[in-house]
Amino acid sequence: MHTEEEQNKTTEHWFIIWDEKFTVRDENELWLIFEMMNWDPEVSPILHWNIIMELDEELMSLIKTYRGLINCLKSLNEKNSFLLLFKISDILSEIVLDSRELWEILAKIGEEWNKLRLIKQMRNRWLTRLITSSQDLLNIIEWVYESAERQTLDILWAETIRWLFVSPQDVYNILHYLNSENKDYLIDMIWLYEISKKIRNWEDFLLILKWISYNKISSFLSLYSKRMILELFKTDKEFTIFLMRLSDRKEEIFLEYMWINKN
Known part of the structure; x- marks a missing residue:
């Protein structure tokens, strides 16, 4: 049986700075070291880089919790934050346990390519474990942009994404963060018909019509007869409010579909 002193020795890691x-024994000590060496905007990043490179794979033995990881990331600049994440990528699935935690990590990474590299390292199985609702997906999409949006959706697969949405509000929340091209891409993954089945009132109808791209408006409206659309509105006031909340162009397209002359 090992003595307490021997056990401590087995968990002790070391590095050399300035000879x-x-x-360092654990994530808290590692964080304190990063903090103590955070005294100069030019020198400190170099010291942090050296520490991370020297500890290398031993970092996976030091960092055991999400809070310990975040503390360390807060002490590092963006370049070193990503380097640390790369060094412990094999154990990230054991540390990051929900989408909110991944959201906080992505917020620390500025470069889109690095965000995408991190997401790809997670692999589909881990990412789908983190994303079990539309809010989980929103936590990720909020911090990726342009081509990274689409590639993130691709990693998750259409079959996984489609069942995340249970209401038009869920769809709206995601579309709000996507550019027009990626809005269309997500709509194609979910299917307009599936979205239409979730619409229960004019507010739901407005949420979708307001945020889908112009390319999809005609396809969306074609799922409804004019009578079906009118039945969503109980009063003229609701219909007026609905029109007021559409852009001029979408209002024009909608009224044309309904054969209504605005004038």
Whole structure:
């Protein structure tokens, strides 16, 4: 049986800075070291980089919790934050347990390519474990842009994404963050028909019509007869409010479909 001293030795890691040997036993000590060396905007990033490179794979033995990881990331610049994440990528699935935690990590990474690299490293199985609702997907989409949006959706697969949405509000929340091209891409993954089945009132109808791209408006409206659309509105006031909340162009397209002359 190992003595307590022997057990401590087995968990002790070390690195050398300026010919001086430093030891670190856990994530809290690692964070404190990063903090203590955070004294100069030019020198500190170099010191942090050296520490991460020297500890290398031993970082996976040091960082055990999400909070410990976040503390360390907060002490590092963006370049070193990503380097640290890369070094412990094999154990990230054991540390990051929900989409909100991944959201916080993505917020620390500025470069889109690095965000996408991190998401790809997660692999489909881990990412689908984190994303079990539309809010989970929103947490990720909020911090990726342009081509990274589409590639993130591709990693998740259409079959996974489609069942995340239970209401038009869920769809609206995601569309709000996507550019027009990626709005269309997501709509194609979910299917307009599936979205239409979730619409229960004029407010639901407005949410979708307001945020789908112009390319999809005609296809969306074609799922409804004019009578079906009118039945969504109980009063003229509701219909007026609905029109007021559409852009001029979408209002024009909608009224043309309904054969209504605005004048």
